[in-house]
Amino acid sequence: MASWIEVINYVRLRHEVLEETDDWLRFRLGTTGERTQQVAVHHLPDMDGTAWVEISSPVGRADDVDLRRFLELAGSPEVGGGAVVDGLALLKHVVPLEDLSVREEFERPLALLVARADAIEHELTEKDHF
Template sequence: MINYVRTRYEVLEESDTWLRFRMDTDGSRSQQVSVHHVPDDDGEWLEISSPVGWADQVDLRRLLELAGSATVGGVAVVDGVALLKHTVPVEDLSVREEFERPLKLVVAHADSFERELAGTDHF
């Protein structure tokens, strides 16, 4: 998965267990996204997350309402940043259907939520 991301997107930062990269969205906007490898007792997972805004600067209740109508993702606050997150199992992972599709959906929703709630393109 790491090589797949490296060849398609602008990698901003990486470690042994995660990548942070930028994807273009609508118009001149872009969106940061992270993919973390998360081992678990039940197997291995990839967590896709994309920031929506600083948690203290967005309406978190409205974010929960927006995320509730999204096809993928859940909402979390990590280090003061409101995120849209989605997790996929690594076992039998098809790049197109089980990674790329939710990746693009998470990024599109996060960018849309950022635009609506923060009015910026900071992330």
């Protein structure tokens, strides 16, 4: 069983944190070549007694991407789903903190989500804004 503090410490040790609050942090990961991808990790409030961790990564500004194509691409079965939050098209994935093995059940979805978000961003915008 992992705690939110363990998730934060895991991220801090492996990645440069760009921004952080008590229940949220944002950092950047390298992807392919010179490309990078921003990631946010949120500690979600307890739901039915279970705390959750949300991993999200932007693929573009919602007004600047083909949202139908974004949803088609986000529908990939590997990890997560698509959403628009604060004007950004995001890939998001949620895992319960209660049974989380940080190394296995956080790192793998994180890597899959980041790779997928970067590929979608590249396809939809041909840029590397995030």
